[in-house]
Amino acid sequence: MKNKIKFIFHIILHPADGFWDMKREKRGSIPICLALIALQFLTMLINEYNVGFIFDSSVGKTADIGFLLAVAVLPIFLFALANLSITTFLEGEGNFKDIFMMACYALTPSIIIRIITTVLTNVLSLDEQTYIAVLSIISVVWVVLLLFVGIMEVHNYSTPRAVASALLTIVAMAIIIFILLLFLDMVSRIFGFGYSVFQELEMRI
Amino acid sequence: MKNLLKKSACFLIAFACVISVTSATVGAVSDDGRRFVQSNGVTDAYTYSKISGGTRVVSSPDAYLPYYVVDSDSLGAELVNPSHIATADNKLYIVNTGKNNIIVTDEKFGVLNVINSFDNNGTADTFAAPEGCFVDNSGKLYIADTENHRIVILDKSYRLIQIIDAPKSDVLAADFVFKPQKIVVDSSNRIFVVSDGVYEGIMQFYGDGSFIGFVGSIPVTASPIEILWKKLLSKEQTSKLTQFVPVSYTNIFLDSEEFMYTVSLSSTLSEPIRRLNPGGADVLIRNALAGTDVSGDQIGKDSQFVAVCADESNTYYAADSVRSRIFIYDEDGNLLCVMGGSYTGQIGTYKYISSMLLFGGDLLVVDSQASAITALYPTEYMLAIKEGLRTYRTGLYEESYQSWQEALSHNSNFDLAYSKIGMIEIRKKNYGQAMEYFKLANDQKNYSKAYVKYRSEWYTQNLSYVITAVSAVVVLIVIFKFFRKKRVKK
Numbered sequence: 250m251k252n253k254i255k256f257i258f259h260i261i262l263h264p265a266d267g268f269w270d271m272k273r274e275k276r277g278s279i280p281i282c283l284a285l286i287a288l289q290f291l292t293m294l295i296n297e298y299n300v301g302f303i304f305d306s307s308v309g310k311t312a313d314i315g316f317l318l319a320v321a322v323l324p325i326f327l328f329a330l331a332n333l334s335i336t337t338f339l340e341g342e343g344n345f346k347d348i349f350m351m352a353c354y355a356l357t358p359s360i361i362i363r364i365i366t367t368v369l370t371n372v373l374s375l376d377e378q379t380y381i382a383v384l385s386i387i388s389v390v391w392v393v394l395l396l397f398v399g400i401m402e403v404h405n406y407s408t409p410r411a412v413a414s415a416l417l418t419i420v421a422m423a424i425i426i427f428i429l430l431l432f433l434d435m436v437s438r439i440f441g442f443g444y445s446v447f448q449e450l451e452m453r454i
Numbered sequence: 455m456k457n458l459l460k461k462s463a464c465f466l467i468a469f470a471c472v473i474s475v476t477s478a479t480v481g482a483v484s485d486d487g488r489r490f491v492q493s494n495g496v497t498d499a500y501t502y503s504k505i506s507g508g509t510r511v512v513s514s515p516d517a518y519l520p521y522y523v524v525d526s527d528s529l530g531a532e533l534v535n536p537s538h539i540a541t542a543d544n545k546l547y548i549v550n551t552g553k554n555n556i557i558v559t560d561e562k563f564g565v566l567n568v569i570n571s572f573d574n575n576g577t578a579d580t581f582a583a584p585e586g587c588f589v590d591n592s593g594k595l596y597i598a599d600t601e602n603h604r605i606v607i608l609d610k611s612y613r614l615i616q617i618i619d620a621p622k623s624d625v626l627a628a629d630f631v632f633k634p635q636k637i638v639v640d641s642s643n644r645i646f647v648v649s650d651g652v653y654e655g656i657m658q659f660y661g662d663g664s665f666i667g668f669v670g671s672i673p674v675t676a677s678p679i680e681i682l683w684k685k686l687l688s689k690e691q692t693s694k695l696t697q698f699v700p701v702s703y704t705n706i707f708l709d710s711e712e713f714m715y716t717v718s719l720s721s722t723l724s725e726p727i728r729r730l731n732p733g734g735a736d737v738l739i740r741n742a743l744a745g746t747d748v749s750g751d752q753i754g755k756d757s758q759f760v761a762v763c764a765d766e767s768n769t770y771y772a773a774d775s776v777r778s779r780i781f782i783y784d785e786d787g788n789l790l791c792v793m794g795g796s797y798t799g800q801i802g803t804y805k806y807i808s809s810m811l812l813f814g815g816d817l818l819v820v821d822s823q824a825s826a827i828t829a830l831y832p833t834e835y836m837l838a839i840k841e842g843l844r845t846y847r848t849g850l851y852e853e854s855y856q857s858w859q860e861a862l863s864h865n866s867n868f869d870l871a872y873s874k875i876g877m878i879e880i881r882k883k884n885y886g887q888a889m890e891y892f893k894l895a896n897d898q899k900n901y902s903k904a905y906v907k908y909r910s911e912w913y914t915q916n917l918s919y920v921i922t923a924v925s926a927v928v929v930l931i932v933i934f935k936f937f938r939k940k941r942v943k944k
Contacts, residue, residue, distance in 0.1 A: 302893055303902045374909070375902035 268402035282353035290321035292363045301370035331421035341404030355395035362388035517791035518830035520802040525826040537808040542589035586636040598634035621665030638708040669734030709764045717759035742787040763810040773807035835864040869895040
């Protein structure tokens with residue numbers, strides 16, 4: 250257990266080495282990945298409820314836990330799916346499980362930094378908001394770098410190929426979202442049609 | 455049986471109508487002569503809130519209530535399409551456009567004089583649809599004689615002093631038509647004129663009638679896309695596009711500090727209300743709390759401002775012609791209240807507000823299309839706000855605190871009052887209290903300021919504990935390491 254937790258920090262500090270070990274030496278663990286997703290959601294929730302008043306961009310709004318859950322969980326699956334569908338064409342070596350684990354491990358910096366910024370929003374004033382902004386930028390850059398190195402190591406890609414697959418992954422994510430929205434819209438229209446037919450029948454009979 | 459019920463219901467409704475009609479039209483004059491409530495008119499007061507997502511309309515207590523309507527009947531003189539009201543020396547000057555005269559009344563709307571004509575070098579001269587007037591401290595009367603294309607200056611006893619005709623200048627186009635609509639005169643006798651169809655700004659004259667030039671030109675703004683189109687299209691094509699014409703001013707008001715409040719019609723202009731200094735620069739403060747900004751209605755069609763007035767604490771009132779609403783803003787641009795509405799026949803609704811005037815605490819609203827002047831008195835809520843703003847400006851914070859508390863007792867959703875109380879608490883060095891009030895006002899910026907003070911106060915009070923705790927931790931670590939080393943050595 251201790252080793253598994255140590256391995257998380259090994260990955261985020263030495264991503265090339267870490268992701269290689271994760272795939273080739275089977276050091277990644279699905280329970281840890283699920284725990285990381287749970288932590289991601291939990292820190293988002295804590296941030297939503299405990300962010301300092303000065304930095305609260307949603308004063309007076311009610312928190313939507315379902316939405317937060319979706320924001321925490323769905324992007325990971327979306328990324329994994331999109332990346333898998335691209336890399337199967339580009340001779341990637343990773344399977345869905347590898348990509349999913351890679352994405353989960355890559356979340357760690359954002360979890361850690363979110364805890365720090367949540368604490369800081371309660372201590373800092375508006376004049377010192379740069380610290381929080383810098384931390385948030387570091388978090389984003391770190392996660393993106395981890396994902397990039399992860400793609401390289403998991404699929405055993407060269408750098409240009411990794412860049413290409415990363416860009417194509419973004420396109421694939423957009424397409425998946427588009428199709429999903431189209432599908433949802435269609436389903437809601439079908440339901441709407443069915444409901445109005447039902448209403449019509451109810452009125453007549 | 456059913457029929458009988460219906461009949462009696464009809465009768466009851468008719469009876470109720472008769473009662474309400476009579477109560478609305480009976481207008482006697484009370485003891486003090488003015489404050490007599492003819493009718494409980496409507497004001498539909500509201501403000502906006504941007505808290506909790508999107509802009510929402512929040513109803514607010516009435517700021518002003520209509521109590522008297524001046525029309526031809528109650529005035530005893532024919533009032534047709536009045537377009538302006540001015541005051542000096544407790545007299546009111548109503549520009550009666552439709553009848554080409556100026557009606558002078560006392561403060562209770564008793565007619566003192568009707569200026570139909572004046573003596574112009576031996577011949578009787580008249581006005582043609584005058585739309586504006588201004589009375590200076592010495593009683594000199596400046597009249598924008600719109601359809602005669604001139605400005606007429608009369609003295610205290612309405613004898614002609616001077617006529618200013620259409621100016622001739624290089625900066626004016628050859629086909630320029632002088633149609634003065636609104637006029638103000640500052641204490642150094644400079645005359646500022648809003649003229650119909652003039653886009654260059656406000657026309658400025660010396661007291662002797664010579665034309666100086668334009669002040670307060672509104673800058674033309676074009677979006678990057680429009681500029682790109684202009685670059686791409688040929689000359690013939692661009693000539694068919696709508697031109698970037700600056701908007702013209704619709705009304706002007708000279709405040710107690712001799713700054714000019716101006717309003718202009720435009721749906722594209724982001725700053726329809728401006729406050730010009732004598733040099734013509736816009737000095738209006740736009741520093742409101744979240745939720746309001748100085749551009750009228752935030753939902754639906756853009757407001758088109760046509761009238762403006764202001765009081766001594768720079769609280770200003772602007773009237774919108776689209777929905778005939780009056781917007782009240784404080785010095786910083788906080789929306790205090792929106793009231794009024796499109797004409798329904800009820801008192802407190804307007805067809806077209808052409809002028810407003812604050813007179814002895816009351817608000818006089820001139821409705822040119824309904825040919826009436828509505829007098830509104832401030833409610834206790836508005837009086838508390840006014841007092842709060844006034845005392846806060848002059849530094850009487852204790853009194854201001856009381857006024858804001860009173861305003862809150864009328865409207866517990868009033869962000870501005872919480873914010874002002876917070877400011878006063880900061881001055882009293884009650885930073886914790888101030889933070890609480892700023893939180894209630896959803897005022898993050900000032901909360902942060904109070905918090906910085908609160909935090910540094912907390913540091914200075916607890917510095918000894920902090921230092922003790924930190925040094926204790928350091929000592930403990932040193933001891934711990936020392937013992938560990940010893941154990942390793944063994």
